Amino acid sequence: MTYKPQYYPGATSVAVNRRKHMSGDIEKLREISDEDLTAVLGHRSPGSDYPSTHPPLAEMGEPECSMRELVEPISGAKAGDRVRYVQFVDSMYNAPATPYFRTYNAAINHRGVDPGTLSGRQVTECRERNMEEVAKAQMETEMSCPALTSLRGATVHGHSLRLQEDGVMFDMLDRSRLENGVIIMNKDQVAIPIDRKVNLGKPMSSEEAAKRTTIFRVDNVAFKDDPEVIEWVHRVWELRTRYGYQPK
Amino acid sequence: MADRERMFQKAMENKFTKEFGTNQMDGGEITDMTGKYLRLGIEQSPRKIEMKKAGQDLAKKRGLVGYNPDMHCAGIPLGQRALTPYTLSGTDMLVEADDLHYVNNAAMQQMWDDIRRTVVVGLDLAHETLEKRLGMEVTPETINHYFEVMNHALPGGAVVQEHMVETHPGLVDDCYVKMFTGDDELADEIDDQFLIDINKQFPAEQAAQLKAAVGKTSWQSAHIPTIVSRTTDGAQTSRWMAMQVGMSFIAAYRMCAGEAAVADLSYAAKHAGVISMGEMLPARRARGPNEPGGVSFGHMADIIQTSRTVPEDPAKVSLEVLGAGAVLYDQIWLGSYMSGGVGFTQYSTAVYTNNILDDNIYYDLDYINDKYNGAANVGTDNKVKATIEVVKDITTESTIYGLENYEKYPTTLEDHFGGSQRAGVVAAASGVSTAIATGNGNAGLSAWYLSMYLHKESHGRLGFFGYDLQDQCGATNVFSYQSDEGLPVELRGPNYPNYAMNVGHQGEYAGIASAAHGTRGDAYTVNPLIKVGFADDLLPFDFTKPRVEFGRGALREFVPAGERSLIIPAK
Numbered sequence: 105m106t107y108k109p110q111y112y113p114g115a116t117s118v119a120v121n122r123r124k125h126m127s128g129d130i131e132k133l134r135e136i137s138d139e140d141l142t143a144v145l146g147h148r149s150p151g152s153d154y155p156s157t158h159p160p161l162a163e164m165g166e167p168e169c170s171m172r173e174l175v176e177p178i179s180g181a182k183a184g185d186r187v188r189y190v191q192f193v194d195s196m197y198n199a200p201a202t203p204y205f206r207t208y209n210a211a212i213n214h215r216g217v218d219p220g221t222l223s224g225r226q227v228t229e230c231r232e233r234n235m236e237e238v239a240k241a242q243m244e245t246e247m248s249c250p251a252l253t254s255l256r257g258a259t260v261h262g263h264s265l266r267l268q269e270d271g272v273m274f275d276m277l278d279r280s281r282l283e284n285g286v287i288i289m290n291k292d293q294v295a296i297p298i299d300r301k302v303n304l305g306k307p308m309s310s311e312e313a314a315k316r317t318t319i320f321r322v323d324n325v326a327f328k329d330d331p332e333v334i335e336w337v338h339r340v341w342e343l344r345t346r347y348g349y350q351p352k
Numbered sequence: 353m354a355d356r357e358r359m360f361q362k363a364m365e366n367k368f369t370k371e372f373g374t375n376q377m378d379g380g381e382i383t384d385m386t387g388k389y390l391r392l393g394i395e396q397s398p399r400k401i402e403m404k405k406a407g408q409d410l411a412k413k414r415g416l417v418g419y420n421p422d423m424h425c426a427g428i429p430l431g432q433r434a435l436t437p438y439t440l441s442g443t444d445m446l447v448e449a450d451d452l453h454y455v456n457n458a459a460m461q462q463m464w465d466d467i468r469r470t471v472v473v474g475l476d477l478a479h480e481t482l483e484k485r486l487g488m489e490v491t492p493e494t495i496n497h498y499f500e501v502m503n504h505a506l507p508g509g510a511v512v513q514e515h516m517v518e519t520h521p522g523l524v525d526d527c528y529v530k531m532f533t534g535d536d537e538l539a540d541e542i543d544d545q546f547l548i549d550i551n552k553q554f555p556a557e558q559a560a561q562l563k564a565a566v567g568k569t570s571w572q573s574a575h576i577p578t579i580v581s582r583t584t585d586g587a588q589t590s591r592w593m594a595m596q597v598g599m600s601f602i603a604a605y606r607m608c609a610g611e612a613a614v615a616d617l618s619y620a621a622k623h624a625g626v627i628s629m630g631e632m633l634p635a636r637r638a639r640g641p642n643e644p645g646g647v648s649f650g651h652m653a654d655i656i657q658t659s660r661t662v663p664e665d666p667a668k669v670s671l672e673v674l675g676a677g678a679v680l681y682d683q684i685w686l687g688s689y690m691s692g693g694v695g696f697t698q699y700s701t702a703v704y705t706n707n708i709l710d711d712n713i714y715y716d717l718d719y720i721n722d723k724y725n726g727a728a729n730v731g732t733d734n735k736v737k738a739t740i741e742v743v744k745d746i747t748t749e750s751t752i753y754g755l756e757n758y759e760k761y762p763t764t765l766e767d768h769f770g771g772s773q774r775a776g777v778v779a780a781a782s783g784v785s786t787a788i789a790t791g792n793g794n795a796g797l798s799a800w801y802l803s804m805y806l807h808k809e810s811h812g813r814l815g816f817f818g819y820d821l822q823d824q825c826g827a828t829n830v831f832s833y834q835s836d837e838g839l840p841v842e843l844r845g846p847n848y849p850n851y852a853m854n855v856g857h858q859g860e861y862a863g864i865a866s867a868a869h870g871t872r873g874d875a876y877t878v879n880p881l882i883k884v885g886f887a888d889d890l891l892p893f894d895f896t897k898p899r900v901e902f903g904r905g906a907l908r909e910f911v912p913a914g915e916r917s918l919i920i921p922a923k
Binding site (some may be wrong): 204222223264268269276277323328345349 | 384385386387388389425428430432433740744748752755756759760762763765766768769770771772774775798801802805806808809810811812813814815816817820827828829830831832833838
């Protein structure tokens with residue numbers, strides 16, 4: 105019997121969306137060019153080569169090692185890329201992704217990634233070209249809404265602040281904004297101005313965001329309305345608690 | 353029950369719908385999901401304007417730049433959202449956030465000063481030495497005389513040698529020592545000025561418990577000068593005290609300064625009969641006794657005195673312990689001793705401002721009383737048994753209520769804009785409420801961990817990397833029998849494995865420890881000597897109402913001790 109990952113419990117749309125994010129079976133909604141992506145990430149100039157921190161592995165004369173033979177290096181490691189980051193901020197007002205599900209998406213579907221999960225932000229570090237693959241995949245798909253999701257290397261508290269009156273997540277450093285019905289970004293992740301206005305696409309309507317989101321909210325899909333998820337959490341907690349009780 | 357009036361409503365309205373300073377936050381509802389972002393910079397806040405001017409004056413005076421609010425993010429101008437005031441929970445005191453940093457708050461400093469400079473010291477070993485070894489008579493009169501001498505000597509007055517170097521009483525006026533005992537007959541004979549009278553300071557039932565616990569033993573609660581404690585450290589407290597105890601015994605009982613019995617008195621004061629507020633920490637943390645990392649959660653619960661003023665309200669008692677614990681453990685211990693910077697203050701204010709945690713806990717108590725036949729009321733035979741199912745039930749109800757408040761009232765989400773703040777508040781509500789329902793601190797701790805799991809799965813996020821760490825593995829050590837993993841919460845402390853570097857937890861654990869005992873009508877959480885030792889109105893910081901004191905500190909109404917104005921040029 106072939107094992108089919110179940111990923112996540114629950115019968116609600118939120119649970120279904122969580123399974124989609126984890127499985128990587130996500131719908132592409134928009135296109136962002138490689139140059140635009142490079143510009144907003146801010147790690148190198150668009151069109152330039154990837155800076156490297158070491159020669160290509162093939163030229164390094166690595167020692168004999170069974171682990172090296174077993175594990176195929178990712179392309180960025182082979183080439184000697186730097187380790188760089190992409191950091192997402194997802195609004196708590198029905199942004200499609202949440203930090204943990206961004207992390208699960210990266211960790212399950214991409215090799216060589218180092219995801220970090222916080223409340224307001226989610227960072228994935230990786231060899232630069234592979235990091236760009238993760239970033240592109242998450243930005244172009246239903247995992248992101250340009251108005252409710254943002255690339256922010258610092259100052260991420262907008263995730264839990266009330267939305268601006270135009271429905272866009274507040275950004276203290278004003279990296280992106282609504283212009284002519286689309287979200288444009290003219291600063292990089294750490295708010296250094298870039299030489300272009302990158303079109304990140306149309307914001308999702310509030311109905312679409314509510315349909316695609318992975319956060320439980322009482323004004324959309326309430327947490328208490330998914331008893332299977334709660335039962336599963338209870339089970340995890342109870343097993344861990346009982347395991348610790350070992351009077352011997 | 354879910355439609356009850358929220359306790360945080362007024363605080364949120366003050367914060368987000370009324371102008372404060374010149375932030376132009378007038379109008380709107382606290383349920384609005386969108387907000388006005390006027391990006392007014394720091395000029396909207398009176399305190400920030402004052403600070404900016406002080407920074408400019410400083411730069412001019414010393415020829416070296418200092419505070420400059422334009423230095424954020426390497427000079428990128430901030431689109432600062434509204435700077436809003438905070439209400440101290442349980443009060444009507446509205447303060448600026450900056451004034452809740454302990455550097456800007458004399459009351460917070462004094463709370464820690466008063467804890468650090470305190471030790472409780474036994475008198476019985478010394479009295480036995482005097483009576484059995486030296487054949488001296490110890491009577492209430494000699495004890496009174498000893499305390500008269502000691503209150504001269506402890507601040508730094510000479511008692512045995514001639515009047516050589518002494519400390520100026522105007523600089524050490526906060527230093528004194530008082531006595532307490534569980535023996536009513538002896539207490540009656542002690543001069544009122546020297547006595548912590550258990551019968552007067554505690555409600556009758558608590559007094560009976562405390563006197564039974566203290567028994568016929570007698571103790572002194574000694575507070576060395578704030579100025580000494582600040583110049584040295586917490587480990588100095590027992591040493592300064594022990595030296596003056598030894599000298600006072602010599603003087604009061606006309607002993608030979610060099611006789612061997614003096615060594616016994618010193619040993620009793622320094623080691624055998626001394627109770628420190630905090631234990632010494634291991635080398636990797638490198639702190640002596642009476643430093644915050646060694647103050648167990650149970651000790652913290654006993655230091656705070658709200659339990660003797662509102663014994664019928666264990667939730668309020670826990671909230672006061674929790675607020676004081678947040679200041680000590682988060683802002684002072686983790687925020688300064690162990691780390692640095694200013695961010696810890698922002699985290700820890702969440703549990704003692706704006707009544708959000710208070711609302712969650714009092715909601716829970718209504719739920720518990722309805723479902724479990726008044727189990728949240730003070731008593732011992734009304735508690736619900738601490739079982740897995742009970743923890744699950746109360747915690748799930750409490751956590752969902754708390755999280756839904758953040759969803760229904762976007763202003764509360766904005767107030768607690770960090771996930772760690774929300775996680776600490778929501779888990780604390782579960783922990784305190786479960787402890788109140790069961791009278792079991794570890795059931796409360798267990799609730800804390802379940803709440804964290806539920807929170808993470810509901811919002812898909814929890815705290816920051818290190819914040820979640822202990823919460824995702826902590827459930828396994830709640831009932832562990834291995835001594836380095838599974839202690840009763842009362843005996844755990846900031847240096848407990850995995851608790852060592854984590855804001856937004858330790859004050860809450862102290863609150864949980866307190867809750868388990870307040871709900872039973874216990875007079876103390878873990879140590880009756882500490883509870884009585886701080887039952888003293890003469891201390892500069894009022895330990896019966898820490899949150900009010902923090903508010904007074906923020907409003908610049910609190911008068912601290914240990915000031916040096918006597919010996920410096922007047923400004």
